[in-house]
Amino acid sequence: MLARLRSWADLARAWRAPLAALTLLSALAAFGAAVYRDQVAQALILHAMDPAPRRVSDLALAQAQLHATALETRTGGPPAALRQRYEAFVAGISALQDVEELRLLAELPRFRTTLDRLLTFQARIDDRLGRSLDLPAAIATEMPPDAVEEMLLLLPRLREPLAELAQSAIAAHRLDLVRRTRIVRIADRVGLLSAGLAVACALLLAAGLVARRRDKEPDPPTDGEPAVPARRTAPIGPALLAASARDMAGPLHRIAGTFGLILEQPGLDPSQVQALRAARDAADDMLTTSRLLLDAAALAQGRAVLTAQPFAADEALARGVRGLEERIAGMGGRVMLSRDPGVPPRWIGDGERLSALVRMLVLRCLPLRPGAALVVRLSREADGLGVEVGDPAASALPADVFEPVDLHEAWPGEDLAEGLAAVGAYAEALGGRAVRLRAGAGRSETLRCLLPFAPAGEAVAEQPPRPAAAMRALRVLAVDDVPTNRRLLAAMLERHGHVCDVAADAREALRMIRATTYDAVLMDVQMPAIDGVEATRMIRALPPPAGKVPVIAVTAHVLPEQRAGFLAAGMVAVIEKPVATADLLAALTAAVAHGGARPAPFDDSREPLVDAQTLALVRSTLTPADFSRLVERQIGAGAAALARAEAAAARGDAAGFEEALRDLAGAYEGLGASRVAATVGAVLDRRADLEALRRVVTDTAAQLHRRRAEAPAR
Structure with missing residues (x-):
């Protein structure tokens, strides 16, 4: 004891x-x-x-x-x-x-x-x-x-x-x-x-x-006895680190969930909502840290192994910041993802854990000042792949002006050292290392991680990239009366290489559409004076090509009768708020698909059936009986959603088909079944069919049943 x-x-x-x-x-x-x-x-x-x-x-x-x-x-x-x-x-x-x-x-x-x-x-x-x-x-x-x-x-x-x-x-x-x-x-x-x-x-x-x-303060030696050097404390083992991370995850899950329940209550003041969201985000950040520590301990103990699979570097960066766009846009900032010209687009290594490391690096640089930007850049190093996070001014400086800084040292008056110990431990678990580089008398700093990943093929990397026509750089107009929503949409699109202009109301949007040719228009539905539906009718009354531009509704009101009204007014698709980057890019791809090539076939083997770490984390916060009921309930909800999707496909109901598929992905995603969500996205992009989705759902349900019967790890 x-x-x-x-x-x-x-x-x-x-x-x-x-x-x-x-x-x-x-x-x-x-x-x-x-x-x-x-x-x-x-x-x-x-x-x-x-x-x-x-x-x-x-x-x-x-x-x-x-x-x-x-x-x-x-x-x-x-x-x-x-x-x-x-x-x-x-x-x-x-x-x-x-x-x-x-x-x-x-x-x-x-x-x-x-x-x-x-x-x-x-x-x-x-x-x-x-x-x-x-x-x-x-x-x-x-x-x-x-x-x-x-x-x-x-x-x-x-x-x-x-x-x-x-x-x-x-x-x-x-x-x-x-x-x-x-x-x-x-x-x-x-x-x-x-x-x-x-x-x-x-x-x-x-x-x-x-x-x-x-x-x-070691004990002094007694008279006549030789002095004994002070005993050094043994380093903390991975088992104790994993146990501590699991112990922290339970209370943090409950705190974040309770704040979510309070946020769902009506009648809250805007200041109360802002404070509750900040507290919930802080709990989620600590939960992310505990997941990283748990994974690092599992790698150190040999309970988990690093994968060496080909992955797309740009997709790994995008996964790392997914879900943070709205939070960063609410601060008035933005995140820019970039890859140096000499960096191959595909690498061999653990792409999922690279995304987790990128997410942790971005979180440690928050909050951002209004108008500030954060650059996440990939570079090719002698030891492998380099991931660099910092402000744009620091990333533009030459390498010889930076000096290394102790990972645990904080700036005067700043707290950027917080959380970097976890980043360093995770980078070492991945076989690399994390460093801090400072330039300009401490005014600019860059966080850099060096990972021993190898390019997926020099011959392929040296060929000039030929993106699909559907993913070409688009010029998009975002129309919304809320400045934060406009910044969020612009940040999402610019991060993926698109150009986004913004308009604050329908009149300004009509003026810009007459003067500029756009590939698509993102239209908010509820706006003062002229709403999005009426604005779409006015756009359709314009002569071509302005009158033919695809208009995508962006709204929180997606009832079936409202969706039918939007489509009847001339809109081509509906995106639900809060906007997810994957949904936004998929809608844009579909809107301009008539001029593009067919997407590449979907390879479902790149995603695991069930993420063991996520499922273990969920299991650690529940009793065995509650965990068993949760698995059964989510599998049942997924089966019902799949049946609704098949029925909607049989009767030609596109809106019902899409809604049922998203319910299916949501039912399995909370249990770490990432392959179901990836296959749903492929079906919506027409890169997979319902037969492939049924096979993935059946395999995932069978594996979840086996995991449910296993005794929880202690």
């Missing part, structure tokens, strides 16, 4: 910088959850005192009392009492019209109909009262007989609508209270998880400090 505690203390001492960052992040997350919980709790208390249900119930009671008093008046009762009851009923109707105070009622489906009937009743009775209506109820003692008869005729018709409205208001009020209470409980859980993680990391840091002081 003592040896295990010492090993944990040594681990904490070696990783004190990441542990300190994780402690601070967890403490901030706990504080933010507490502040958000107080705000939601205050809103819950105010909502509990909402007067809407009480006022509707009072009005239903006033209707019954008014009806009873009208019956008494017809049989000889005093008309003054009926007049007072009527005035009280009218006051209740007026109170229902205060929509600013009674927002709950305005959301009920039958509120407007019931209110119209109440106002109609009031108008008809007021007509019967005539001039006595202007007198106050205290001195108005007359009630015309025709007004009494009108009340007796109309009041029974109001009983059922008022009773239903009162029940609906009470039910809606209770449901809203339950929803807000659930948000408070979720915030409490996030706070507890974050606080627990912060305390655990703080204890590890304290243990690391004790271990450091123990090593610096």
